[in-house]
Amino acid sequence: MxxxxxxxxxxxxxxxxxxxxxxxxxxxxxxxxxxxxxxxxxxxxxxxxxxxxxxxxxxxxxxxxxxxxxxxxxxxxxxxxxxxxxxxxxxxxxxxxxxxxxxxxxxxxxxxxxxxxNPRPIEQFEMGAAMKSVDDMRWLRCDIKSLNLLGNVLAKQEAFESDCQEALFVRDGVVREGSSSNAFGIKEGVLYTHPANNFILNGITRRVVLQLARDLDIPVVEQAFTLEEALVMDEFFFTSTNSEITPVITLDGKQIGNGVPGLLTRKLQSAFSRQLPMPIAVGHAEERVSNGSAS
Missing domain, CATH: 3.30.470.10 (Aminotransferase class 4, branched-chain amino acid transferase, N-terminal domain)
Structure with missing residues (x-):
């Protein structure tokens, strides 16, 4: 190397x-x-x-x-x-x-x-992931992408030990973000995510997804929501540079929606994939995109 x-x-x-x-x-x-x-x-x-x-x-x-x-x-x-x-x-x-x-x-x-x-985790995109909520004990400048990641490491390990792929930080009952990702919920066709302030990192993939949602005429609300509200979302997913758009099918062992990646999540995955230098199909067969070069 x-x-x-x-x-x-x-x-x-x-x-x-x-x-x-x-x-x-x-x-x-x-x-x-x-x-x-x-x-x-x-x-x-x-x-x-x-x-x-x-x-x-x-x-x-x-x-x-x-x-x-x-x-x-x-x-x-x-x-x-x-x-x-x-x-x-x-x-x-x-x-x-x-x-x-x-x-x-x-x-x-x-x-x-x-x-x-670092290959794309295609199986996780297709099948979805499990998340576990953890108390957010980090400092108050999560908008800085600093090397101080011990809180994130401990949260990820707690999720891993519970057979989950990602942790979900909750502070004062409010969902903030994942241990290495941003969190999104969909309820009745509206996309919700925490506003970009000091409590979260304004992820680059987060920004891409918000623009894709607007391009797809999916209403976007940048507003904090509670863990209780997260558990009754129709769809849930997290985003990051390497996880792209990963559907969440269980949170704290409770099924999200129908327990499978939802329709709007699939549409966002497909739209994300289409604008990559090398798009790879993700989602149901009827929503798959070609493997050709992006225009």
Whole structure:
């Protein structure tokens, strides 16, 4: 595998991370995951804009431009001969002796990246997933895509130990988002999702899905809803860079709707698939799209 680190492309033997890197010591950094379809970076500018925004929010003075970050991402895809997978980019505040306050201005941020193979989880798209609700004990700046993911890790593990594929964060009785995804419910033909504020990460796939819903004339309401309301939704799904649009068929062991991926979820999956560089059919036979190139 070929890695990127502060302007250099390195192999596995050359790549190293200092024990004094503030990302390692404090989780003092931000990151992005950019999906690659047919060797092409998907929604790359949106991801990179968010990376720069996250860095700014935690006051990391990142000097890279979007074009520079896009170029290094393309170089990683080519160097690793990636067809379908993702590019991971990470920015930390830099390497300095351990102290909670920021280091001096002479300490430069550390930027690393790599590209890995990661096929689409087609079976999960087709069959649906199970979710488990967990208490949201995270900090109040979930809009920042930071390296501080211990709360997400513990939630995902709790879901995994309950034979569920994803956890659903609930704070004060209100559904927020998944442990690594955004959450959506459909009731009587209306699509509901939590508004983009400090309680959730405004996912790039979330934004794509909201636009697709409007294109399909599906009414959209960005409004928080409760766990009790989630349990009686007609359809439910979660979204992320790698999970795309994943139907939820059970939540806390209770069946959602008819216990199968719903019609509007299928329509959104098909619309999502059509606009990819390499669309792959998802859903019932009559809704499937061709495997040709996107126009």
């Amino acid at each position: 070929i890695y990127f680190k502060n302007g250099e492309y390195l192999d596995e033997q050359q790549m190293n991370v200092s024990v004094n890197d503030r990302g390692y010591v404090f989780g003092d950094g931000v990151y992005e995951v950019i999906k690659v379809y047919d060797g092409a970076l998907y929604t790359v500018e949106e991801h990179l804009e968010r990376l720069l925004e996250s860095a700014e929010k935690i006051r990391i003075p990142l000097s890279y431009t979007i074009e520079q970050l896009k170029d290094l991402s393309k170089q990683l895809v080519e160097a690793n001969q990636l067809t379908i997978g993702h590019v991971y980019l990470q920015v930390t505040r830099g390497v300095a002796p351990r102290a909670h306050q920021f280091p001096g201005s002479d300490v430069e941020p550390v930027v690393i990246g790599y590209a890995v193979n």
